[in-house]
Amino acid sequence: MKQIFQAAKAVLVCVFLLAAVALSAQERRYVQAYELNVIGKALPTGGVYQRFDPKPYGMNGLRGQQAEMSTGLAVCFKTDARSIGVRWKIGGFRSHTNMTPTVACGFDLYIKRDGHWVFAGSVGPGRLADQYEATLVRDMAEGEKECVVYLPTFDHLDEMELSVEEGAYIEPMDNPFRFKIVCKGSSITHGASASRPGAVWPARLCRELGLYCVNMGFSGNSKLQEDFARVLADMEMDAIVFDAFSNPSAEEIRARFDTFVDIIRQAHPDIPLIFLQTLRRDSGNFNETTRAYEAAKKAAAREVALRRAKVDKNLYFVEVDEWIGTDGYGSVDGIHPNDLGIDRMLRQVSPRVARILRKYGIK
């Protein structure tokens, strides 16, 4: 059986090589993505494809690595190309049981059509390599395209070039999105488990509303820590949407919530802080411990957020008890919403968040 797979792999490698030859035969022109317009950073940082530098905040370990990932970043450009490719190198975190390589380590291209951002193509790495190259879209009609390509959500992006056919132009485009909305949260905000980087809920929510999004999702590590609040305090933004209650325990929620909000409020006294209730977990369908643990978390979240909302008229608690639906198909693993769970969530959350933001002229 192993021999069969070896043979199949050889065939696949040949196909990849032929595709690569076909692409290069077109004489591609490569542009460093950082020479275009990289948007979505939390703070200025030396690393062009990093959200922010974790060192000034003393963030070490996994949170430090996550801060340096390209989560939520996007490259804006205009081109008259008929094909767009990407060549990239990534840090090494490749295998996530509950995620596609496309969302974790790949790219997702949207092109504007009739005022809407329309999906044009997505790619990801198929097997471990030092460098990857893939075509996002080809055989397009002539004419200028306004493009936004979303970057890997669960990896360090070491190098990224975009390619067009020789003779085509590719140039920076201004950030097409308005205002600045920070989405702070857990793995669910970070990207698990949309199938593509541009389908992660903060990206979908903001793009569909025309708003500029900064993704501050930290998988497994978003526990209302004070250092995260200090990062948020140092950022400029018009609003924050929080998936704040997915990672911490009920005890942590009760112990940390007010201090967390206090730190943010010192820097941003009046912006809307929109706290989403955490999602339904199908992992509690039969696991009684999980069910009780999650119920306690939700009760604590409701309690602290509603209490604070009484004294802070710009703080909101959006109770969406069954984010991902109740039929068991909304998640990949009982926890992380797949595209179906995200769609169900956004059908409830988007109109409510949009209504709150409109009160502040954010629209």
Next chain:
Amino acid sequence: MKQIFQAAKAVLVCVFLLAAVALSAQERRYVQAYELNVIGKALPTGGVYQRFDPKPYGMNGLRGQQAEMSTGLAVCFKTDARSIGVRWKIGGFRSHTNMTPTVACGFDLYIKRDGHWVFAGSVGPGRLADQYEATLVRDMAEGEKECVVYLPTFDHLDEMELSVEEGAYIEPMDNPFRFKIVCKGSSITHGASASRPGAVWPARLCRELGLYCVNMGFSGNSKLQEDFARVLADMEMDAIVFDAFSNPSAEEIRARFDTFVDIIRQAHPDIPLIFLQTLRRDSGNFNETTRAYEAAKKAAAREVALRRAKVDKNLYFVEVDEWIGTDGYGSVDGIHPNDLGIDRMLRQVSPRVARILRKYGIK
């Protein structure tokens, strides 16, 4: 940066080891899955976790490998355990750009509750190893559970054991599904790109209708070939649902359709043959070649199927032009429906297929 990832990997490995130790500390009892009830095979074959033996049909190469995958297979058992684990070895096809390791190489458990099959847990391999072990569900209430666990869709399953805590029983359960519906098709039928094995469309369609499903999806290779028709002719079934028009070109559809149906009809003169129109491809949103190619395929599919349906009252053509929706979020890569695309498809397809099947007493 690489060092950081190395360190993080070391931490993850420790977590895995601790989890494994914690599991084994409970003193687990392991049972070979083949000693329970493995359902979903196309034909009897020596390999316990293979769909059928491709050699008698002269199927070599990738199609031969795909025939030997555990796609669509499931294990039925009863247990009074409070936790269920799985330990397994797989063939080696690990990395699919557009799929989670969970759907390609993992497991998906459903437990009956109030007459419905409810999602209980899913697992997949996180990194390359010779053997994997994971907990599907734990901390369940006492009492007997009727269980169906779906097997990897895009891999060879070499070994599989289920585990329960020491002292619990685990025993074979009769196939809980009625009749036998074969779903024959492309990668979309094979499993790309649901997030879990039990969320692949044939599994969902049949499980929700209480029907027994055999998955004959062959990624990239389902082109109305005569040898596939001969396999179908040799199988016993009550109906076939075809995703037959996703892989072949318009020319292949026109050239091969009638011969393909002829071979099946010689063996199965009266069973319902339900041909689904192929799905919308968002890869044609901007790629004009793809858009024209797919339109030609759909026209050919409509033409050959409707012509045949005029002379075969048990042959159906289900036109679902926009399977996955039109907003660009229904697929992982412009081709393969994610869970959202599958849900949108089934909302249209399931009632129509169920209505046809009911005419034949299949319900």
